[in-house]
Amino acid sequence: MTTFDQLVRQVRQQLLGFTLSQESVSELAAPMTAADTSFACDPSTVTSLSRGLVEIDDELILVKGWDGTSGVVNVMGSANGRGYEGTVAASHAAHALVTSAPAYPKARIKEAINQSIVTLYPELVVFAETELTKVAPVLEYGLPADCADVWYVTGQSIGPSKVAQPLPDWRYNPKARTANFPTGKSIQVLSPVTPGQAIKVVYAKTPSTLVNSSDDFTTTGYPERYVDLVVYGTCMRLLPALESARLQQQAVEATERAPLVPPQSASRAMAMYAQLYQQRLQEEREQLYADVPNYAYFQGS
Structure with missing residues (x-):
């Protein structure tokens, strides 16, 4: 059965590919608490991080800088840099991955997954x-x-x-x-x-939303076969962020990227996922009415 965490991974793989987009990562050398304003990373990979946004588990943190010898990373704004962008400051275990500038933060993916689940109703009940x-x-x-x-x-x-x-x-x-x-x-x-x-x-x-990473998809009330439908709907929701990010590029960067990633590439990908989503939604609607026919109706005045 597919868990919430596995669903997040499926969405990330759809959006980033398996090998084409590899984010810079390090790992925690020691556990950290929800109140820590600095944390220790593996010194040999801490140079993969940059000043700005990093992700550990579901939390986003603002990094001020790091020491290449000790691997200690300082949080920008002290406690204000923890639980950034509406995420929750939390404890993290040693060896947890630290991802620099994640293209799609897990917190945002989880939100989009739950939005996709909720909006399946009333098409699928x-x-x-x-x-x-x-x-x-x-x-x-x-x-x-x-x-x-x-x-x-x-x-x-x-x-x-x-x-x-x-x-x-x-x-x-x-x-x-x-x-x-x-x-x-x-x-x-x-x-x-x-x-x-x-x-x-x-x-x-209405379906229930997913909360914990270990929650099984079927706790929503929907069958396991709806997983790909939710993945398509989630990708469709998240892809516009790439188009918005493109607008923030500097002129030189945009010129260099244009031959490789033409304008509206994200919009075309979103249209592809929208088509896949609508096709699967229609299939499941037909299956729903076949499995549980609505043969009773109101005849009163």
Whole structure:
């Protein structure tokens, strides 16, 4: 199963390639705490770092300078240089990689991954279900708080057949009175159901986001096969940053790079990922409706 950290690596490999773009890196020679304003790197590779932004694990740090003999790196602005650009100052273990001027910081990749997961809804939904018991005079029943929409409703028939037939006449109420329904969500079941029989409501809910590096992708509620779809969506979100960075180049640098990296290269790559994303999204939508058909609908007035 794919973890959050593995998903980040897949995105980085798509954006940077496996060998064509190699960032300058060093490694921590000793552990560092969240409060340290200096840290020790391997002296033989500390020269790979430059003044400015470095990344250790998910944290961005501003570097003021380093000593080539001892490998000690000083943080710019003291504690203000830790947890830069909205990242969190954290402890880091010895031998953690220190990446100089990362093209795509892990923190930004993780944000984009979660944005891609969240925006798959409502095109692709996460399914859940709840079971109600028909009460003779009651037509409206409460639903769980995570219910975003009702997919279908079935009612248990009387007798030994064990058939649960579709109930076509129902109404989902996402603005129910909280005095009657604490979650503020309810369903009106208008199809006839024998009192005491079970009513099964299959509903759609939004996906969960990933938090920890070890979180499995399926904790979002989506199946493992959606991983490539999320990777394509994430690349599509991150690639415009390369085009923006191009605008900041000096005239000489832009002239030298132009023959190798033509203008709008990032935009064309983004269009490619957008095409891959839309193709996979359509495939999964068709599979979703095939796997869980929405055969019940509201017929009331």
